[in-house]
Amino acid sequence: MKNSANDYRLEMTGISKSFGVVSVLKNVNLKVKPGEIHALLGENGAGKSTLIKILSGVHQKDAGKVILNGEEIAPKNTHEGQVLGINVVYQELSLVNDLSVAENIYLHKLGASKSWMNWKGLIHDAQELLDSLGFKIDAAAKVKDLSIVQKQVVEIAKAISEDTKILVLDEPTTVFDPNDVKKLFQILFKLRDQGVSIIYISHHLDEIFKIADTVTVLRDGVDTGSMPISETDKDGVIHLMIGRELKDLYPVRDIKIGTVPIFQVKNLTAKNTMVHDVSFEVKPGEVLGIAGLGGSGRTETAKLIFGADKKKSGTLILEGKEIKTNSPVDAAGYQIGFVSEDRKEEGVFLPLSIRRNISVTSFKSISSKLGFINVDNEYKKVLGLIEKLNIKTPNSEVNVKNLSGGNQQKVALAKWLSIDSKVIFIDEPTRGVDVGAKIEIYNLINEVAKKGVGVVVISSDMPEIMGISDRILVMHEGTFYGELTKDQFSEENILRYSIGEPLKQYN
Amino acid sequence: MTLTLKQQLSSPAGILKFLVKYNTIFIFILLVIFSALISDVFFTSVNLSNLLKQVSGIGIISIGMLIVILTGGIDLSVGSMVALLAVTFAILVNIFALPLAILMTIVIGFGLGSISGYLVAYQKMAPFVATLALMTIARGMSFIYSKGSPVTFTTVGGQFMSDFANNSTLGIPNIAIVFFIIVICTMVMLRYNVFGRLIIAIGSNEEASRLSGIKVNKYKFLVYAISGALAATAAIIVASRTNLGSPNMGMAWELDAIAAVVIGGASLNGGKGTAINTLMGVLILGLIGNILNLLNVPSYPQQVVKGAIIIFAVLLQRFESK
Numbered sequence: 001m002k003n004s005a006n007d008y009r010l011e012m013t014g015i016s017k018s019f020g021v022v023s024v025l026k027n028v029n030l031k032v033k034p035g036e037i038h039a040l041l042g043e044n045g046a047g048k049s050t051l052i053k054i055l056s057g058v059h060q061k062d063a064g065k066v067i068l069n070g071e072e073i074a075p076k077n078t079h080e081g082q083v084l085g086i087n088v089v090y091q092e093l094s095l096v097n098d099l100s101v102a103e104n105i106y107l108h109k110l111g112a113s114k115s116w117m118n119w120k121g122l123i124h125d126a127q128e129l130l131d132s133l134g135f136k137i138d139a140a141a142k143v144k145d146l147s148i149v150q151k152q153v154v155e156i157a158k159a160i161s162e163d164t165k166i167l168v169l170d171e172p173t174t175v176f177d178p179n180d181v182k183k184l185f186q187i188l189f190k191l192r193d194q195g196v197s198i199i200y201i202s203h204h205l206d207e208i209f210k211i212a213d214t215v216t217v218l219r220d221g222v223d224t225g226s227m228p229i230s231e232t233d234k235d236g237v238i239h240l241m242i243g244r245e246l247k248d249l250y251p252v253r254d255i256k257i258g259t260v261p262i263f264q265v266k267n268l269t270a271k272n273t274m275v276h277d278v279s280f281e282v283k284p285g286e287v288l289g290i291a292g293l294g295g296s297g298r299t300e301t302a303k304l305i306f307g308a309d310k311k312k313s314g315t316l317i318l319e320g321k322e323i324k325t326n327s328p329v330d331a332a333g334y335q336i337g338f339v340s341e342d343r344k345e346e347g348v349f350l351p352l353s354i355r356r357n358i359s360v361t362s363f364k365s366i367s368s369k370l371g372f373i374n375v376d377n378e379y380k381k382v383l384g385l386i387e388k389l390n391i392k393t394p395n396s397e398v399n400v401k402n403l404s405g406g407n408q409q410k411v412a413l414a415k416w417l418s419i420d421s422k423v424i425f426i427d428e429p430t431r432g433v434d435v436g437a438k439i440e441i442y443n444l445i446n447e448v449a450k451k452g453v454g455v456v457v458i459s460s461d462m463p464e465i466m467g468i469s470d471r472i473l474v475m476h477e478g479t480f481y482g483e484l485t486k487d488q489f490s491e492e493n494i495l496r497y498s499i500g501e502p503l504k505q506y507n
Numbered sequence: 508m509t510l511t512l513k514q515q516l517s518s519p520a521g522i523l524k525f526l527v528k529y530n531t532i533f534i535f536i537l538l539v540i541f542s543a544l545i546s547d548v549f550f551t552s553v554n555l556s557n558l559l560k561q562v563s564g565i566g567i568i569s570i571g572m573l574i575v576i577l578t579g580g581i582d583l584s585v586g587s588m589v590a591l592l593a594v595t596f597a598i599l600v601n602i603f604a605l606p607l608a609i610l611m612t613i614v615i616g617f618g619l620g621s622i623s624g625y626l627v628a629y630q631k632m633a634p635f636v637a638t639l640a641l642m643t644i645a646r647g648m649s650f651i652y653s654k655g656s657p658v659t660f661t662t663v664g665g666q667f668m669s670d671f672a673n674n675s676t677l678g679i680p681n682i683a684i685v686f687f688i689i690v691i692c693t694m695v696m697l698r699y700n701v702f703g704r705l706i707i708a709i710g711s712n713e714e715a716s717r718l719s720g721i722k723v724n725k726y727k728f729l730v731y732a733i734s735g736a737l738a739a740t741a742a743i744i745v746a747s748r749t750n751l752g753s754p755n756m757g758m759a760w761e762l763d764a765i766a767a768v769v770i771g772g773a774s775l776n777g778g779k780g781t782a783i784n785t786l787m788g789v790l791i792l793g794l795i796g797n798i799l800n801l802l803n804v805p806s807y808p809q810q811v812v813k814g815a816i817i818i819f820a821v822l823l824q825r826f827e828s829k
Contacts, residue, residue, distance in 0.1 A: 332720020346718050349711040351778055360708050361719050363701040371701040
């Protein structure tokens with residue numbers, strides 16, 4: 001190992017990465033010193049995760065250089081990354097539930113070690129490590145019996161059990177209470193003082209200003225600035241995170257919003273998720289935007305209303321009448337639609353044809369009492385929708401898996417447009433969709449609203465949600481933190497509410 | 508269908524694609540030609556009629572297996588159910604009038620299938636486990652009720668069923684006609700009936716189905732119940748052929764049924780499979796047995812050949828998905 005000319009441990013320069021036609025990172029630089037906590041900031045989709053995944057070996061860069069301790073590296077998988085001393089604690093937990101804590105912490109070593117388990121040593125080492133972190137966790141316990149906070153700690157223990165040179169934490173504190181956060185910070189400070197370089201991704205600006213030494217901000221796949229934390233403040237960082245122009249991506253529509261709400265939600269609280277005390281209403285013809293950071297409970301709220309998650313308390317009122325949606329069957333019966341953000345897993349039937357996908361919600365209107373489908377009606381309906389939504393396909397019998405993302409999304413939408421929904425929830429309407437299809441989807445949303453449907457759109461894409469909504473509610477930690485009317489729309493305001501900050505007062 | 512048959516067959520690549528797509532029918536035809544060349548007895552009406560009689564029972568439970576597999580499940584209990592329901596039918600037909608005995612047997616089959624359905628759909632038990640339990644329960648019960656020995660038909664009704672099961676109409680064995688009717692009904696149901704379309708949707712993506720407002724549990728429950736009712740139908744047929752119900756009937760039939768469905772191109776993950784292809788799968792398995800019998804191959808090597816054919820058929824299907 002030779003000494004580098006400067007005092008950086010890690011230098012990522014000119015990193016670019018595209019997925020298909022979507023360019024995620026453009027010429028990004030990130031430089032981290034030994035023994036510093038380096039905050040990586042940016043909105044959802046700014047490219048933070050992709051950058052980290054390139055560092056750790058999950059993805060491979062298209063262009064640019066990664067230099068670790070003066071030597072160029074290009075890990076082809078996470079194992080190679082780990083060997084180089086790069087460890088990542090991911091947002092989604094990557095633990096094996098049915099194994100013990102100790103096995104999880106040393107999982108990467110188990111495969112490489114001798115054939116027989118050294119249980120005593122394994123548990124002893126793991127326990128020592130956990131104790132040193134200051135959290136009370138039994139190394140012999142099964143991971144599935146741990147709380148979510150404990151799991152996160154195990155995840156961190158796993159990452160530092162190695163000879164770690166660079167430790168990346170992606171939103172590690174979303175599940176922690178303040179006390180745990182303090183403990184975590186102490187661990188991080190200790191590691192920093194031992195010379196570990198820590199890259200810390202978080203949306204909590206307060207945290208960043210408490211622990212970080214340096215900050216780098218990404219926006220739309222470009223790094224917009226990097227500086228010591230002492231040289232900036234919250235407003236400065238927020239400014240770097242936003243500051244785009246709204247493009248004329250968003251079609252103008254003639255808005256006719258009714259006066260009486262078509263759908264109201266009062267004090268809705270979930271049984272199994274963080275969603276609590278959610279209240280809102282949507283009027284016929286209105287497009288209501290729900291913004292917030294990933295993990296703030298937006299999708300969970302929609303699923304709760306749709307009956308896919310269990311409710312603890314709260315009231316739903318559709319057209320003035322109280323309704324109960326204990327299952328998606330109930331919700332669909334009340335003509336409430338839900339287009340899932342997870343298109344492939346929850347939205348479409350990939351191996352089935354477009355026709356079969358679309359008609360799955362509308363059999364009532366195209367079949368006889370005995371359940372026999374009137375195929376003529378079905379084709380008429382499906383072909384009509386294909387034409388109307390401009391789904392690009394030679395015919396209705398093409399399997400959905402062969403369509404592009406944008407066209408798959410249109411199929412998912414068509415499923416709910418084929419029945420006359422009264423309220424429709426659309427979660428991330430254009431994720432992974434190219435620009436052309438985006439505009440078509442926006443037009444579609446407008447058209448649906450025009451028919452007097454109450455449309456609720458959940459989106460992480462700020463320009464999008466400002467471009468299409470009549471009103472925006474912002475979620476923060478499981479409930480609505482604030483509401484923005486059209487004249488208040490700005491990325492800064494959305495971001496402030498998203499991270500639990502009040503709006504800035506202008507005179 | 509974007510291409511007409513003629514267009515498809517106009518290039519070598521097209522022909523290959525065509526063969527891969529309709530591989531079960533293709534294998535079936537090859538086997539028929541091979542059988543006819545190799546044995547003079549094969550194309551006699553006696554042999555063909557025997558072949559159809561032999562496959563009808565397994566064929567009917569294969570259809571039940573198909574609709575269960577379409578939802579992504581599996582029903583291991585059908586073989587034992589055939590034994591239990593054959594014994595049940597033999598007892599009932601000796602007591603009650605024939606139509607009542609038939610009806611009762613089918614209702615009992617539906618009820619037994621409902622137990623699996625309930626465990627899978629509402630208790631979230633793994634289909635493999637729930638139906639494995641039902642499999643041993645049904646086999647045990649069939650021995651208990653029959654006291655270990657076959658129950659012979661003794662009444663006029665029993666005699667009528669026996670005659671029906673062993674005779675033919677227009678040259679086609681009556682029980683094969685029953686089987687074909689069930690295949691046709693299932694084809695129609697899977698294509699034109701909401702029930703059929705929804706079970707395919709569930710097998711293709713259960714979560715998306717749930718979020719589309721489909722009563723997933725109800726349909727999962729029903730497919731096992733229907734599989735039970737079809738096992739009852741198969742039981743009545745096989746009992747009637749031999750004029751008795753025996754607790755040893757249907758041994759390992761669940762495996763043949765699964766094999767037939769898989770040879771027919773269905774995916775064990777659910778969402779993919781058709782009745783006509785399952786029919787082909789049943790006939791292919793039957794043909795292999797038949798031709799090996801005609802060639803005087805002992806039964807153990809027969810099993811080896813059967814297994815090899817299953818592997819070959821499934822490997823061929825992998826081309827299709829590419």
